[in-house]
Amino acid sequence: MLKGKQRSYLKGIANKMNPIFQLGKNGITDNFIEQVDDALEARELIKVKVLDNSFLDSKDAANEVCDKVNAEFVQSIGNKFVIYRESEDNKKIELPK
Template sequence: MISGKQRSYLKALANTIDPIFQIGKNGITESFLKQVDEALEAREIVKINVLNNSSLAAKEAADQVVDSLNAEFVQSIGNKFVIYRESKENKKIELP
């Protein structure tokens, strides 16, 4: 579990990154989760866009992805959300 100060720090980092994944009408599949898992290991912080044709809201999708990948929810704004997970091998982000 990350603290409020750490969450604020991650929000500031997420402000400058673009979404690298999209959730559409197919929802959250195993292959999607595998790709996000690999991206989290490489980047530690990932922004995901939920398209309008998706049956999931951004917060619902974030909850499912976070639960499946053992990650931390950072924030949700509109149809985008940000998740974080500390990398085991490629540690880049030093939390305060």
Template structure:
């Protein structure tokens, strides 16, 4: 569980990164979950864009994806969302 201070720190970091993948009308498939899982292990913090042709809202997709990959939902703005999961290499030095 993220504290408010940690969530704010991650939001600041996420502001500088671009979305690394897109989710469209196909929704959340097993392949999408695998790619997100791999990306989280490599980067810890990722931003994903939900395309306009998707029938779901970004926040709904974000919560579902976060639950599937055992990650923390950080934020959702418009059609983009950010999730975080600590990897074994600990790339991000989180505040206490």
């Protein structure tokens, strides 16, 4: 579980990031979950854009993705959301205590 200070730190990093995935009308598929899982292992922090043709709300989609990939929800703004999971092999982000 992320603490407030850690979540704020991750939001600052995510502010400069571009979304690397788009969630569309197909919704959250097994292939999408697999790609997100791989990206979290490589990057630790990712941003996802929920397209207008998706039937999901960005916060609902974020919570569902987090449950499936064992990640932490960071934030949801408009049609984008940010999630974080500490990498086992490629640790890049040092969270404040």
